[in-house]
Amino acid sequence: MESILRVEQLSTVFHTEAGLVKAVDNVSFSIGRGSVLGVVGESGCGKSITSLSMLRLVPPPGEIVGGRIILEGQDLLSLTEAQMRSVRGNKIAFIPQDPMTSLNPVYTIGAQIVEAIELHQRVGRAEARKRAIQALEQVRIPQANQRVDDYPHQFSGGMRQRVMIAMALSCNPIVLVADEPTTALDVTVQAQILDLLRELQRDRGMSILLITHDLGVVAEMCEHVAVMYAGSVVEYAEVKDLFRDPKHPYTVGLLNSVPRPDTIKLQPIEGQPPSLIALPPGCRFADRCPLVEERCLPAVPPLEEKVSEHFARCVVVDAARSR
Secondary structure (H helix, E strand, C coil): CCCEEEEEEEEEEEEEECCCEEEEEEEEEEEEEECCCEECCCCCCHHHHHHHHHCCCCCCCHHHHEEEECCCCCHHHHHHHCCCCCCEEECCEEECCCCHHHEEECHHHHHHHHHHHHHHHCCCCCHHHHHHHHHHCCCCCCCHHHHHHHHHHCHHHHHHHHHHHHHCCCCCCCCCEEECCCCCCCCCHHHHHHHHHHHHHHCCCEEEEEECHHHHHHHHHHHEEEEEEEEEEEEEEEHHHHHCCCCCCCHHHHHHHHCCCCCCCCCCCCCCCCCCCCCCCCCCCCCCCCCCHHHHHCCCCCCCCECEEEEEEECCHCCCCCC
């Protein structure tokens, strides 16, 4: 499949008083044109910082220290900030986790969508407002021509998330980065939001990077998946291959910890992830891995292709068993 976006050896650090935090460490993956890539892992594994790095929105004291982000042949890390502003929100758009803190409470939602359209589409205020209403209609906001003048606090959580989707899609981006777009929503609303994203992605031929900790969402939405642990990608594969035959012990643990109707007792992954300030010299999962061997400890295993298009960062992968 043709790649529309490639992340190559991306590294992002945070300078803190306690030391250098390696939040994203040599992360690589690609997104096919018109496809959905899921990024999964425990809280703190670097998923959200990876997404912010892709848009060059890493907050201080964070810094991107290496790698490339290639969007349609153009390295986003080589652009000036002015050039990046013309790409961000236009070619590549972002849906954050919490729409309430992302929307400005003192401006109407219409004014906030209009601002993005005027900035990137170079149209007048009347045309921008028309497009804002159309965007709200596309995400199924009832009475969009009236609600365009409402403020964020007048919308429910699910409706605010729809507003964020409308804003992200208002300039027809080719890549959408969605950072846990169903967080804090009830199950029914989550399903509606995911159905909406799938429909919009299919209709527009858009590519999506979907960040989540929910493997059910990955199974439902994605074609490929990257599993992250302690700031790095430990497995990368097609979704059906990963669920059928996971190659990394961490992925096996994640799948075993998912509740099922026939499960009497869940199988948790014992222990805690390593500190990103003091990472071990070898495999970062070694302290929690049931298959650890001496050869896992001296150096970080490379992300290698174990079978066709299925990559894993494990030197004992042949011993790793499926569920």
